[in-house]
Amino acid sequence: MRAVHACLLTLTVVFLSSAMTLTEATSMPSPFAKGASSTATASKTVEPVAPGRHSVGPRPGRWCGWYMRTQLGGGPEYNLARNWANRGRSLNGPRVGAVVVWPHHVGLITGKTKDGQWIVRSGNDGGRVRERPRSVAGAVFRKV
Numbered sequence: 001m002r003a004v005h006a007c008l009l010t011l012t013v014v015f016l017s018s019a020m021t022l023t024e025a026t027s028m029p030s031p032f033a034k035g036a037s038s039t040a041t042a043s044k045t046v047e048p049v050a051p052g053r054h055s056v057g058p059r060p061g062r063w064c065g066w067y068m069r070t071q072l073g074g075g076p077e078y079n080l081a082r083n084w085a086n087r088g089r090s091l092n093g094p095r096v097g098a099v100v101v102w103p104h105h106v107g108l109i110t111g112k113t114k115d116g117q118w119i120v121r122s123g124n125d126g127g128r129v130r131e132r133p134r135s136v137a138g139a140v141f142r143k144v
Helices: 002-020 064-072 083-084
Strands: 101-104 106-111 118-122 130-132 140-143
Touching: 064 083, 064 106, 064 118, 083 101, 083 106, 083 140
Parallel strands: none
Antiparallel strands: 101 106, 101 140, 106 118, 118 130
């Protein structure tokens, strides 16, 4: 029985430490800065910001909404991606600086490629924070 408890304790410590060890980003552009990523063609991995920027608590398993909270603030209800569809005001279409919300994902539009695709930075994209061209078909757009 002691071995089971020790194993569970070890797994808990490993899980919590891996969920809490985020590194501070030094190269992440401001999402609303002029000229931020206006043209790009390849995806790039961006490290998440250190916890405490907006004090959002531990990262959940499905964490794209949580990542957006680290960028734009908001309560724990915004850990759920689809709740971002009701935040701020509605936009007619995509534009740089807009929050883009799909049924199960949320991100921030940071630019547009030469061939017209929108560049989106989001958390939990392939298990990490990425900025890459994405289809915004079927998504809604919000100004937060």
